[in-house]
Amino acid sequence: xxxxxxxxxxxxxxxxxxxxxxxxxxxxxxxxxxxxxxxxxxxxxxxxxxxxxxxxxxxxxxxxxxxxxxxxxxxxxxxxxxxxxxxxxxxxxxxxxxxxxxxxxxxxxxxxxxxxxxxxxxxxxxxxxxxxxxxxxxxxxxxxxxxxxxxxxxxxx
Amino acid sequence: xxxxxxxxxxxxxxxxxxxxxxxxxxxxxxxxxxxxxxxxxxxxxxxxxxxxxxxxxxxxxxxxxxxxxxxxxxxxxxxxxxxxxxxxxxxxxxxxxxxxxxxxxxxxxxxxxxxxxxxxxxxxxxxxxxxxxxxxxxxxxxxxxxxxxxxxxxxxxxxxxxxxxxxxxxxxxxxxxxxxxxxxxxxxxxxxxxxxxxxxxxxxxxxxxxxxxxxxxxxxxxxxxxxxxxxxxxxxxxxxxxxxxxxxxxxxxxxxxxxxxxxxxxxxxxxxxxxxxxxxxxxxxxxxxxxxxxxxxxxxxxxxxxxxxxxxxxxxxxxxxxxxxxxxxxxxxxxxxxxxxxxxxxxxxxxxxxxxxxxxxxxxxxxxxxxxxxxxxxxxxxxxxxxxxxxxxxxxxxxxxxxxxxxxxxxxxxxxxxxxxxxxxxxxxxxxxxxxxxxxxxxxxxxxxxxxxxxxxxxxxxxxxxxxxxxxxxxxxxxxxxxxxxxxxxxxxxxxxxxxxxxxxxxxxxxxxxxxxxxxxxxxxxxxxxxxxxxxxxxxxxxxxxxxxxxxxxxx
Numbered sequence: 001x002x003x004x005x006x007x008x009x010x011x012x013x014x015x016x017x018x019x020x021x022x023x024x025x026x027x028x029x030x031x032x033x034x035x036x037x038x039x040x041x042x043x044x045x046x047x048x049x050x051x052x053x054x055x056x057x058x059x060x061x062x063x064x065x066x067x068x069x070x071x072x073x074x075x076x077x078x079x080x081x082x083x084x085x086x087x088x089x090x091x092x093x094x095x096x097x098x099x100x101x102x103x104x105x106x107x108x109x110x111x112x113x114x115x116x117x118x119x120x121x122x123x124x125x126x127x128x129x130x131x132x133x134x135x136x137x138x139x140x141x142x143x144x145x146x147x148x149x150x151x152x153x154x155x156x157x
Numbered sequence: 158x159x160x161x162x163x164x165x166x167x168x169x170x171x172x173x174x175x176x177x178x179x180x181x182x183x184x185x186x187x188x189x190x191x192x193x194x195x196x197x198x199x200x201x202x203x204x205x206x207x208x209x210x211x212x213x214x215x216x217x218x219x220x221x222x223x224x225x226x227x228x229x230x231x232x233x234x235x236x237x238x239x240x241x242x243x244x245x246x247x248x249x250x251x252x253x254x255x256x257x258x259x260x261x262x263x264x265x266x267x268x269x270x271x272x273x274x275x276x277x278x279x280x281x282x283x284x285x286x287x288x289x290x291x292x293x294x295x296x297x298x299x300x301x302x303x304x305x306x307x308x309x310x311x312x313x314x315x316x317x318x319x320x321x322x323x324x325x326x327x328x329x330x331x332x333x334x335x336x337x338x339x340x341x342x343x344x345x346x347x348x349x350x351x352x353x354x355x356x357x358x359x360x361x362x363x364x365x366x367x368x369x370x371x372x373x374x375x376x377x378x379x380x381x382x383x384x385x386x387x388x389x390x391x392x393x394x395x396x397x398x399x400x401x402x403x404x405x406x407x408x409x410x411x412x413x414x415x416x417x418x419x420x421x422x423x424x425x426x427x428x429x430x431x432x433x434x435x436x437x438x439x440x441x442x443x444x445x446x447x448x449x450x451x452x453x454x455x456x457x458x459x460x461x462x463x464x465x466x467x468x469x470x471x472x473x474x475x476x477x478x479x480x481x482x483x484x485x486x487x488x489x490x491x492x493x494x495x496x497x498x499x500x501x502x503x504x505x506x507x508x509x510x511x512x513x514x515x516x517x518x519x520x521x522x523x524x525x526x527x528x529x530x531x532x533x534x535x536x537x538x539x540x541x542x543x544x545x546x547x548x549x550x551x552x553x554x555x556x557x558x559x560x561x562x563x564x565x566x567x568x569x570x571x572x573x574x575x576x577x578x579x580x581x582x583x584x585x586x587x588x589x590x591x592x593x594x595x596x597x598x599x600x601x602x603x604x605x606x607x608x609x610x611x612x613x614x615x616x617x618x619x620x621x622x623x624x625x626x627x628x629x630x631x632x633x634x635x636x637x638x639x640x641x642x643x644x645x646x647x648x649x650x651x652x653x654x655x656x657x658x659x660x661x662x663x664x665x666x667x668x669x670x671x672x673x674x675x676x677x678x679x680x681x682x683x684x685x686x687x688x689x690x691x692x693x694x695x696x697x698x699x700x701x702x703x704x705x706x707x708x709x710x711x712x713x
Contacts, residue, residue: 073504122283123282123284126254127256135268145265146264148372
């Protein structure tokens with residue numbers, strides 16, 4: 001798939017979301033989990049009070065981003081992988097400046113609460129969407145009453 | 158693939174688990190005495206092979222299962238953890254107002270939100286939080302008063318958005334436990350298993366693979382339906398403990414009314430993780446995940462099979478061939494098979510869901526939900542035990558909340574506890590099974606059952622008549638008093654009345670009287686039958702027989 005212009009920008013940002021700070025964790029059963037969020041060790045950024053422990057450099061991946069793997073997980077075909085590696089690293093480093101902030105006096109928070117006034121919840125009252133036909137019409141491949149999709153056996157393929 | 162949090166900490170096994178393991182071995186020896194009392198502790202490969210044959214039978218007797226379990230328990234310890242997904246029975250989906258009903262026409266309960274169309278935004282259903290808090294309180298969990306949603310990203314045709322909204326590092330509840338009683342046929346005993354966490358998430362659609370074609374079919378009705386994922390601590394040690402854990406979860410879910418917990422329908426799904434380690438070893442062995450378990454008995458049999466398989470490999474020195482993988486349980490062949498050996502693990506690229514605010518709970522809210530909880534199965538079982546009921550009765554009555562409520566209502570009207578239990582477990586249960594009705598559908602109501610029991614106890618009607626009335630009450634309803642009057646069923650206990658009837662019957666049956674006198678004392682039953690017939694079943698059997706014996710033996 002050619003990556004040009006707008007498409008280039010979009011796929012680049014997708015790659016970024018997928019690559020920003022992979023931290024491999026090891027837990028008792030030998031399984032690995034990955035956090036894609038700027039944060040060190042086993043706690044996400046918001047829980048750390050002492051950012052002083054981590055310098056921007058220390059948190060940044062020692063190895064260059066594995067662009068091939070990132071593209072695979074994001075399901076993006078790239079014709080030229082080399083150019084993306086350094087660009088992704090640049091953006092990570094740029095965000096890495098946040099590690100220099102002293103959070104000792106700051107209360108951990110999760111989501112920007114000022115934007116919401118209270119929690120946004122919905123009552124459990126059914127409402128049928130009136131234009132389901134329009135949705136069905138918009139499907140690329142419909143085999144009434146099912147959506148037809150290519151055969152994919154395993155979730156990790 | 159579900160993310161499992163199994164701690165790296167060397168778990169100090171609680172003492173009771175040790176003693177229960179001993180108990181099992183003791184029981185095992187009890188059952189084994191049929192074979193030979195001196196059983197060698199070490200297992201040979203041939204012994205293991207024989208063991209492996211039996212799990213392939215569909216019905217393994219409990220005794221045999223326990224024998225095998227205890228044989229394995231001698232050298233190895235199995236460590237089992239379960240991840241359960243409970244589909245909530247809310248009226249609408251988790252993040253949109255689409256109504257969901259199982260079995261609806263495919264792709265009709267859809268909208269832009271659950272279809273993942275551009276621009277659509279999720280809004281959380283308040284009832285999902287309520288269900289999560291209810292379940293968390295019922296499982297003695299610690300609630301997170303502030304939790305968040307995360308995106309679990311992967312590509313699959315049944316996942317419209319390309320990510321599942323779930324909770325990753327800050328689930329709504331952590332650190333709980335569940336209490337259960339093992340069924341008597343498996344040795345009984347009380348168990349407590351830990352719950353690591355409970356979190357909210359959404360379900361994916363249903364994917365159907367076509368036979369030979371290069372395509373698959375998707376029904377997205379189920380996409381967006383709310384789920385609660387419950388991850389257990391790896392506390393279970395045998396297949397029966399695991400299946401009872403699942404059964405108790407189903408019981409709790411149904412008691413709370415948060416879901417119908419039906420494995421066959423897919424509203425309760427279990428994935429099991431099994432590993433074995435030599436007894437005394439601190440590190441866990443390599444764990445294997447088992448999927449495609451559709452019933453509690455499959456959970457039981459699949460785990461026992463997998464334990465045998467792994468122990469067998471250990472015994473043959475091939476423990477390294479046990480790899481971390483996902484295996485499928487094949488119900489027909491009664492064995493687990495490799496789904497596919499994975500290279501590396503799934504990378505879900507979790508990050509906080511930016512379209513949803515934090516989930517905030519207040520103490521008042523949690524307290525009000527707590528107050529609305531019904532009496533839970535564990536509490537009910539302990540209360541019934543204290544009332545003097547046998548464990549068998551307790552397990553039956555507390556299994557279904559509607560049956561327990563019926564029982565409670567009956568004894569509240571003053572009925573005798575044991576008699577009420579007997580009626581419910583006996584004739585009433587049989588009727589329900591025959592007519593395929595639940596206890597709410599039958600026409601009999603608790604206070605009439607209490608009335609029936611009281612009437613028999615007071616001697617107003619005989620036990621036999623009571624059974625007849627019961628059938629009528631079950632099928633058509635009505636009142637005990639009404640039926641007694643209508644059909645004139647009051648028991649005849651008056652000595653004089655009975656004597657008159659006995660005299661009449663004796664006079665009408667001289668031949669039988671002769672036979673009785675000459676030695677055929679069994680004919681007393683014949684006379685009793687005749688009197689019963691004459692009295693339309695109303696004669697009090699006790700008084701009747703007393704009078705018969707007198708009169709039959711008296712006259713010369």
